Amino acid sequence: MAADTTTDVTEGFGQVSRSVGRLFRALLLAATLFGIVFVTILLVYVANDAIQPLTADPGWHLTFFLTLVVPTLAAGAYVYRRDEEAFQTGVLAIGLVAVALMFSGGAAMIFVDIVKPLTWLAFLVALAVPSAVTLAVVAYDHRIPFAGQFVATVAAFYLSLFGVPGPLGAAAGLPAVAPGVFGLLAGVPVAPAPWLLVALTVGGPLAVVGGRVVGRDRGRRTQLLAGVGVFAVAAVGGVVGPALGVDPLPATVVTSVGLVPPVIYVANVAVNVPEERVGLLVPATVVGGVLVGAFAVDVLAFAGPQSWVDWAFLTSAHSNNADDAGFYPAIGGSILLMVTVAVFAFPVGVGAAVYLEEYAPDNRFTRAIDVNISNLAGVPSVVYGLLGLGLFVTYLGQSAGTVLLGGVTLGLLILPIVIISAREAIRSVPEEQRAASYGMGATKWQTVKNVVLPRSFSGILTGTILALGRAIGETAPLIMIGAPNVKYSLPTGISEAASAMPLQVYAWSSLYAGPDFYNKVVPAGVVVLVAVLLAMNSIAIVLRNKYQVGD
Amino acid sequence: MSGDSLEEALTRRTQNAPPELLSRSFFFVCAALSIATTIGLIVLLTTEAAKFFTFSAPLVGVTGETASVVEFLTGTNWAPTEGSFGVLSLVSATLMIMIGSSLIALPLGVGTAIYLSEYASPRLRGVLKPGLEILAGIPTVVYGFFAIIYITPALQPFVPGLGTFNILSACIVVGIMIIPMVASISEDAMSAVPEALRQAGYGMGATKFEVSTGIVVPASLSGIFSSFILALSRAIGETMAVTIAAGSTAQFLNVINPAAYTERALPMTAAMVKLVGGDVTGGGIAFQSVFAIGITLFVITLVMNVISDVVAQRYREEY
Numbered sequence: 001m002a003a004d005t006t007t008d009v010t011e012g013f014g015q016v017s018r019s020v021g022r023l024f025r026a027l028l029l030a031a032t033l034f035g036i037v038f039v040t041i042l043l044v045y046v047a048n049d050a051i052q053p054l055t056a057d058p059g060w061h062l063t064f065f066l067t068l069v070v071p072t073l074a075a076g077a078y079v080y081r082r083d084e085e086a087f088q089t090g091v092l093a094i095g096l097v098a099v100a101l102m103f104s105g106g107a108a109m110i111f112v113d114i115v116k117p118l119t120w121l122a123f124l125v126a127l128a129v130p131s132a133v134t135l136a137v138v139a140y141d142h143r144i145p146f147a148g149q150f151v152a153t154v155a156a157f158y159l160s161l162f163g164v165p166g167p168l169g170a171a172a173g174l175p176a177v178a179p180g181v182f183g184l185l186a187g188v189p190v191a192p193a194p195w196l197l198v199a200l201t202v203g204g205p206l207a208v209v210g211g212r213v214v215g216r217d218r219g220r221r222t223q224l225l226a227g228v229g230v231f232a233v234a235a236v237g238g239v240v241g242p243a244l245g246v247d248p249l250p251a252t253v254v255t256s257v258g259l260v261p262p263v264i265y266v267a268n269v270a271v272n273v274p275e276e277r278v279g280l281l282v283p284a285t286v287v288g289g290v291l292v293g294a295f296a297v298d299v300l301a302f303a304g305p306q307s308w309v310d311w312a313f314l315t316s317a318h319s320n321n322a323d324d325a326g327f328y329p330a331i332g333g334s335i336l337l338m339v340t341v342a343v344f345a346f347p348v349g350v351g352a353a354v355y356l357e358e359y360a361p362d363n364r365f366t367r368a369i370d371v372n373i374s375n376l377a378g379v380p381s382v383v384y385g386l387l388g389l390g391l392f393v394t395y396l397g398q399s400a401g402t403v404l405l406g407g408v409t410l411g412l413l414i415l416p417i418v419i420i421s422a423r424e425a426i427r428s429v430p431e432e433q434r435a436a437s438y439g440m441g442a443t444k445w446q447t448v449k450n451v452v453l454p455r456s457f458s459g460i461l462t463g464t465i466l467a468l469g470r471a472i473g474e475t476a477p478l479i480m481i482g483a484p485n486v487k488y489s490l491p492t493g494i495s496e497a498a499s500a501m502p503l504q505v506y507a508w509s510s511l512y513a514g515p516d517f518y519n520k521v522v523p524a525g526v527v528v529l530v531a532v533l534l535a536m537n538s539i540a541i542v543l544r545n546k547y548q549v550g551d
Numbered sequence: 552m553s554g555d556s557l558e559e560a561l562t563r564r565t566q567n568a569p570p571e572l573l574s575r576s577f578f579f580v581c582a583a584l585s586i587a588t589t590i591g592l593i594v595l596l597t598t599e600a601a602k603f604f605t606f607s608a609p610l611v612g613v614t615g616e617t618a619s620v621v622e623f624l625t626g627t628n629w630a631p632t633e634g635s636f637g638v639l640s641l642v643s644a645t646l647m648i649m650i651g652s653s654l655i656a657l658p659l660g661v662g663t664a665i666y667l668s669e670y671a672s673p674r675l676r677g678v679l680k681p682g683l684e685i686l687a688g689i690p691t692v693v694y695g696f697f698a699i700i701y702i703t704p705a706l707q708p709f710v711p712g713l714g715t716f717n718i719l720s721a722c723i724v725v726g727i728m729i730i731p732m733v734a735s736i737s738e739d740a741m742s743a744v745p746e747a748l749r750q751a752g753y754g755m756g757a758t759k760f761e762v763s764t765g766i767v768v769p770a771s772l773s774g775i776f777s778s779f780i781l782a783l784s785r786a787i788g789e790t791m792a793v794t795i796a797a798g799s800t801a802q803f804l805n806v807i808n809p810a811a812y813t814e815r816a817l818p819m820t821a822a823m824v825k826l827v828g829g830d831v832t833g834g835g836i837a838f839q840s841v842f843a844i845g846i847t848l849f850v851i852t853l854v855m856n857v858i859s860d861v862v863a864q865r866y867r868e869e870y
Contacts, residue, residue, distance in 0.1 A: 387588075
């Protein structure tokens, strides 16, 4: 009897066809991959147009295949099979090398053409002195009332940056009495070589950080030695550069911004994470392969590809002739815009997020801000451009297309994104930690400063980097505020008109439409722009993954 | 938002100390800046657009040349330099971009969302989601360039009468561009569907396909719908890709005629870029019309965002 029922039941279930489900799944996968594959193909096309790998000698390809591709694949496979974590560490190291070198190029541009190293040093010192004063004042917490501390801090910064009586006095018609620290230092007639200044101001702090990171489990002596080593790497550009025919200043910037961070990372893994040491095989083979390959190609006289993304393209200005046209002013403009946007949008966005998450009472005004921010995030970028044009150019009489104007307009554009992502990061700080802080008698501001912001910092940073990426890819607002299509020199300050990378690409593909520009210059510009954005996005994604794992 | 009474009791005594007051005011000013931005936008757009329109111009004390609001909203000929401002020809082009790109982005986006939320392994998701993010991170000017230099020439053998500038390739790139938006918002909605509902489906003998299409998608319909509206609003506001790919000749086209998609046209955003970027110089009524288009665009996208918000809030299934 039992057997009978069983057969009945199985017959009742019958057969289920799996083909529909399989087809559905395949369709979904196709839908998911469609956009990614489509854009990848387009990117390959544009990279092919820009770099033209097929114009190189077959021997060139063969050399690099033998010195770079084969060893890297072998090393990668070996490390991956041994330890997946170590493999990820190795890939990260290579990514860090690429990204750091790219950003060191931008930094070199700033130090060579926009901010003189002496001005930079003066600015740093002019900020450091009042900061020290502030710390000293705050240390006497109990003896000086808050109003006194506040006045002393503001006065110290004002005097240090502007001197006596400064712009306020000048506005009142007073003659200048004494320059501030900034004016004093920036006007010093005798100064060390510019490259030494950069090595000190950039390499010095990095050396301190690097020494701490690398020697964190060892004694003070190791830390000191590691720091000295890091500083030597930073300064080596200035010494070796001239011998290779490179100016010492850009060479120092490249070594201290582009070389030091990967060196610190690799040294840290090598010293402190012995189980992942094997992963360093990957960056070693890649870097070694590139160097050996380059040397071999040079010796064997194989010609490389006739890429449009070459040194001349990166360092010369626009030209009506496609063969001579370059990207330099646009890159510089984009860097300055990015700095301006970050300086404006980061504090304001984080401040708004802190207010909404930590302070705001649950009333109608708070809800209005809430709804308003999500609506602002949906306003088209071209309308923000109109805001910049109408408000700042027409009503406030600013001159059109300046870096400051572009930075504020783009800053307003990304503000909602920064606020939304910062709120998410702040919300993820566990409530217990706040409660513990309040329980120990901390005030609201102390809790925000010591618990909430440090805990959510990496999340906020991720969101801000993604938003900055959005800002430097934007074109329409810049056109609306009247940024120049064609600019032949770098802007030297934030009140000068500047072009930007996407704007230059647009100008080339509309004003100079023609096969010459379409096949040579525009693809090269697109490759540079996309490379910068991919670098920023990947930094953000890596940061986020690390931060999520750490939680 | 902290409504915690214990926390308030602990910090009440110190809340008016100078450092607290100073920091709180700073944070408040930051938050209020967003309201100021909105007010600035609305005031600016209305006053500048009013200078353009006849009927309200005397109210704000504007004299001189103005255009009629009725002609603006019902006219079909757009030629600002000749004093003819019919926004419908621009709206028709914008609508075509919206329809064409949604035909690509909506099915693909929802398919992506279902795959990511129901089928993909965590490992595959870890690769696909950053990939989609990068899709959204590529600048729109690059998409516009792709459309004009690769997609249009590739389509020309298959589509008769396709010009260098056409709406079709603009639709394709805008569609690709907004896939990540549809996918990520829909996927959030699908992930919020409780596991118990899926288990109940499996318990009834449903296959994975039936659970996905019969339980997960209906349960997250409000989220999917709000993602559609947001993506459409993004497509309407999209500027550079359509400016480069669709051309700069305004014409009033039949939105539902497929053959019209091979034509060149001037969407609203492209018209704004064209007006400011060199078409007309030195103010005047033609220049002022950019604010009239701007306010039209602002109102349309605002209404769509509000609708999407309401749909997501009101029609959400609560579990």
